[in-house]
Amino acid sequence: MNYVEHTFGFPFTDGSTREVAVMVAEGTGLGYSSQPSGGMCLWAIHSWTIVREPEGLTRYILIHLASGSNFPLCLYSEQHMRAWLELIAPLADWTLPIERLVKQPGYPTREELCELHRQAVGSVLCAVCGKLFLPRTSGRKPLYCSAACKQVAYRLRKGGVL
């Protein structure tokens, strides 16, 4: 996939336009922009949930270029954003206007978008509580989502259950 930076003037609902610098995935009709994190954001890690995102990161947002619409799921690494975009791009013809785009047979559902989002970030299932979580460390993938779950696992192991 080839990416080129391009500035778009996307329309606002009040009739004004906002200038957005977008990394365009050439030929796909999709691109992404970035901005500092620190607000509320939809996150797919625990299904389709609104979370307060961590501050001090860069938030990446996927954009449908023909309409300027954002996809309401964020990512915090450019590598993850590109992985997600490249999973989504083949599903539909994203160069179409939004009214025609959403009627295409391949247009992904919310759940499919979440599932691909999870694949893109490489999230894993907690071995204790079964929740999906995002491993924070590089290297070996952790088995448990939290210190609490890790403790439960430790007690279970000591008791001979795990």
Ligand SMILES: [Zn+2]
């Ligand atoms: Zn857990």
